[in-house]
Amino acid sequence: MSQAETKPRTIGQQETSRNLDITPHPSVKHCADKVNAKYIHGRPEPELVPSRYALKVGAIDVTVISDGVLSLPGAMLGHNVDKTVREAWLEDMFLPPDVLEWALNVVLVRSGDQTILVDAGIGAEFPDLKRAGKLVQRLDDAGIDLSSVTDVVLTHLHMDHMGGLLVDGVKEVLRPDLRIHVAAAEVKFWAESPDFSRVSMPPGFPDALRESAKRFLKEYRNQLRPFEDEHEVAPGVRVQRTGGHTPGHSVVRLASGGQRLTFAGDAVFQVGFEHPDWYNGFEHDPEEAARVRISLLRELAANRESLLATHLSFPSVCHVAVDGDVFRWVPGPWEY
Template sequence: MESLELQDITFKWLNGGVTRMDGGAMFGVVPKPLWSRKYEVNEKNQIELRTDPIYFQLDGKNVLIESGIGSGKLTDKQKRNYGVTEESSIGDSLNSLGLTPEDIDIILMTHMHFDHACGLSKYEGDHLVSVFPNAEIYTSRTEWDEMRNPNMRSKNTYWKENWECITHQVKPFTDEVEVLPGVKMIHTGGHSEGHSIITIERGGSKFIHMADLMPTHAHKNPLWVLAYDDYPMTSIHAKEKWIQKAVDEGYWFLFYHDAVYRALKWNGKGEVEESIKREK
């Protein structure tokens, strides 16, 4: 289990499963000869995307960023379509830290697409129950509203199986919320109308999780946005603002999907200055 430890905070990446999505969709209008130089692609034109929640403990609270792809929730057809070869084993990851899912106090959901939210619930017999029954689950009000009332396009990724049994745990916010001292969720829109990013500032160290505005290190160029983005120009403007700010101010970038890097820092020349790579 990879970790990043700075000042009074340690991030650990749990095993949330893996998808292999179409590279063309993940890089939108960017030609394959360009993006394939920066991110490995297989013979089916699929790229590996982890769905690994980021755990940290702060001020006595056990916190997760995102929830993984879940286990036992996807049909064989869905696994095939999304290139899922491994489902979540969050319980095992937490056990290795001396924790259980019941010990999680807070979950920060940047958005509620299936590959982020499937891990919030599980089947017990024929019924769905919360995986993290004691957690407060934060997401933007805009995201939560669309999750429960998806439109023609978004109904393919906002599933009632991922929200019905956790309704009482959700704490929606508008614009921005400071969940813990120095831990903020900021509504950006772009990838989805309710998409948010996370910034963490503790003891002189700064971190940012751009979520699906920048799912991998190869998406650093503000113009390289996903075909899945509902509002691509909003994504571009948000990336221009936040990536530049984070680089200028020495933030660590934390990744949920990246199959190469768990976290990294870029210098002003666009070079990777420090990094934590995923162990394969």
Template structure:
């Protein structure tokens, strides 16, 4: 059984990181961060912005998220350890609107227990992509009927970006790093640092970063790994994925919309040096966390399996990128898959495995928090969100 819980792990440095999520009527949650002050100011990877312009023809100035404020980690830690729900959170966005007792926004994380692991999807925000980039091999009438039935607009569709924290007594792992600072194609994204703060985690507490693949909405926050952000994290990705994006002729091997990002990504890889750890499918990343080859979206795309207490969770990455057509019509293709036919094959295989093995599933682009199961339905499948559970001590 999956339960909502409080998160607590001892950092290898002084202090600790604590995640707690609690809701009570008339209150908001309070969250803490370790034992020192930390300024988070990651440098953007700008290439995905350009790639989106290439695809859509958008123009306009670069948008950059303002620097994050200094975080008083000791003050947050003290309140979190007491488990007290305060009247407001540290940042002004959490303050109640004038004339209202309700907070303007909720913390961008949701925590639950999976055996010995503490799991927390953390929200990086949302962005939009053109509708004509998906279901490219479907009949126009079928596409329109499907989109209408699912309240999907004719021009764009919305995607969440939900990196995932996986914590144990050994390590704190972050799967994917979000968009990075907000871009003109993703003006409400770039919230990872804030969501981590709300969850009681400082970027410097992350031991391992796992990249499912190297598209900009998953690696955009990676440059923080070479700055004062994720300062100690080992970066794990597929051996095939690293070989592709780090090769001298990488720009000619990836789709045109992805090529502008290659130089910045290679610069980041070079700066990481021996903190990069390429792995093969089936390799154990940390105890209980295993890499799973799921090629198609990119040649080296990998999903992740997290297993503990008799429950296995599939972290899909972009192998199952949408809760609608990826489940109902897994044979529908999208331009964002490097190999569209292989992407279809991988989707069908993952859906079959998720239903047969009754896996818990998390999706990076699913409506937050993106946790649920796959159900076989007719010739396709259906996404079944897990119920949220609050205020459960474990």
């Protein structure tokens, strides 16, 4: 047996056959190639910025970890508005009109004797997305052992929120008694025939989403702890189903020592403050998603609690203010 054959693989290295089995749709690869060619940062290795940010909510420790950046067409921001209106907003935000870079934020929460991973990033199934799927590496860089995670909360089962659990070698490191909390409505949606009639995604994405969700449900069936509408995961850590983005989409609410923070998953996107009625291309029920977004933003503005979200620029810690009929994003103070 050769040296190459005996060398152990590290977490994240994919089998060639697995890569062949899950090759993304050509349109997805074309989008990735275009973006990778256009937005080359030339950062040296190792990264200069650790891409993690720590804060406290009372007695609860919170670490925001960047899973990288996912580049998608600008039209994904609001497919129900005129292209010129959307492009004008992007220009006002100093962003290119055709491609929007979505942050991928994951949260690690420590409450009592529990260590909770909220969402798990996109994973390594899509090697053409070269700047995404960094969670395993960045957890390791932060000195966070996957085997210390007692619970996982998934806001929903889109591949950029649970794909990190499908990375080669990850399941073997996780605790055998790991509890994965996800809304029962979400499990049912993906286990049956998920409806994509209302979304507006590039070709190839629906098939990729279906396949990754099916694989996840098969591999982690025994660890799932479905809940109906609300569930307390740990002291001061509560997951609450909102629906809209997907039928079982949920948010995570933290409360301790008079302080509060909400991780909103995909309920709030960058454009959602000024234009909460714009439909995101990944929303399975756009009208309900808009209602959820407006209701959540009104609540956060009223109680002045902090907000984190998956696709707001890292580390995404902010507050919400009401500005007339819309909302305003207020960056949180940098804690150091």
